[in-house]
Amino acid sequence: MRRLALVSAFVLLCGAGACAADTSEATVPGQGERGTVVSSTPVAQLSNEDTAAYLAERNFDTPVRNGVDAYRVDYRTVGAKGEPTTASGLVVLPRTQSPRLRTISYAHGTLSAKSDAPSVNNRSRPDQARTIMFAAAGYAAIAPDYLGLGDGPGSHPYTHAPTEVSASADLLFAAKSIAGQRRQELDRDVLVTGFSQGGHAAMAFGKALQADQVPGFGLAALAPVSGPYALRDVQAPAGLDGRIAPGPAVFFFAYWLTAMNRIYHLYDDPAEAFQEPYAGKVEGLFDGTRNELTIATMLPITPDLLLTPRFQAWAANPTGAAAEAVTDSDGTCDWTPRVPVRLYAAKADRNVPFANAEHCLPALRSDNASLINLGELDHPNSARVALPQILAWFQQQVPPS
DSSP, X not given: OHXXXXXXXXXXXXXXXXXXXXXXXXXXXTXXXXXXXXXXEEEEEEOHHHHHHHHHHTTOOOOOOSOEEEEEEEEEEEOTTSOEEEEEEEEEEEXXXXXXXXXXXXXXXXXXXXXXXXXXXXXXXXXXXHHHHHHHTTOEEEEEOOTTSTTOOSOOOTTOHHHHHHHHHHHHHHHHXXXXXTTOEEEEEEEEEEXXXXXXXXXXXHHHHHTTOSTXXXXXXXXXXXXXXXXXXXXXXXXXXXXXXXXHHHHHHHXXXXXXXXXXXXXXXXXXXXXXXXXXTHHHHTSSSSOXXXXXXXXXXXXXXXXXXXXXXXXXXXXHHHHHHHHHHSOTTOSOOSSOEXXXXXXXXXXXXXXXXXXXXXXXXOTTEXXXXXXXXXXXXXXXXXXXXXXXXXXXHSOOO
16 A cells, blocks of 8 residues: 555656658758758647647647647757767647747656657647647747657666757757748747756756857757756755655666666666666666556665665765766756746655755856746646746747747
8 A cells, every 4th residue: 555655646746640751861051960850750730720729628728829730750869979879859830931930949857658758649648738839829849759768769868968958959950951841940049948857958958059069059048847957966865865755766766777877887787776676677667668657666665675775875975987977967057048047846846856946046157047936836737837837938038930
């Protein structure tokens, strides 16, 4: 009963017609193979009225200016070690005659099943609808699946900032090609948002855009929601001391350690990191075929039953390879934005503690940045409440063309 209660709490906290592929090779000038469209497959073609009905059915009370055309796009990008690979993502274009489209990049939260990615799942997950919401307001909208999710080969490098950025940037280049086929172009300055893991990804992508690391594009405004920006100082300690609910904490440690081991070689044998009987099966749980609920039922109820003493100590005070893994993904707030930034977070969030945003705000060192306290909301409801507010704020900052 205790396990069932914890799993139920985990689910509550974590939330939640394709046509034939039209293969199109198009290389973005100056990018070589990166951003090349391998294929684009229509996943939704909605009139103005159909778009309004689609969003109303999913309880989105946001303005609808136009119909939309949504595509699952497979494109060329790079892996965690710079090797060529492919990824997939969602590109949604508004049905408008405007020759120039202002663009929103939306980054999704934690997913473990490939089939739950935004470009693939149009029913049980909200991310495709959220992306369509932005396009229905007149923006071009993109949502990367990240590496290893959706159509992407291999495993997902969970909460790995460098590949969150590369997957987002290369989908932006691919979207530029898709829009170009309709004789439209994307505005240079991009509006960026994302939720949970996607808040982390959005912050990293915004930083890269401002630093001119995405040729041809810059940053217009940034509004991440409930992101784990402070892995070392907040997220990992909170997973051990109870500020994060036990189910999400166990899931986070299992997913992050197995993902980072593939990049940074944290252990030779899973038994170094994980206690039995979990050591023999934990890596296989994250093969992209199982969702978060299924995995949670196969893991222990608390982190101290999952992690060996050595790795509990490493989580609290990472050194060596663990420190390198944390450092590469933990600096997403270490920059000074020249554009408006709003951090959205909820005090009652027991997946990603509010302290992440409190830690991030002063690190940004900017009067352009502010923290919006969403109050006593849990993790999934922080996105439900924040994203319509973010759309309204984006419309004030950079109205759709």
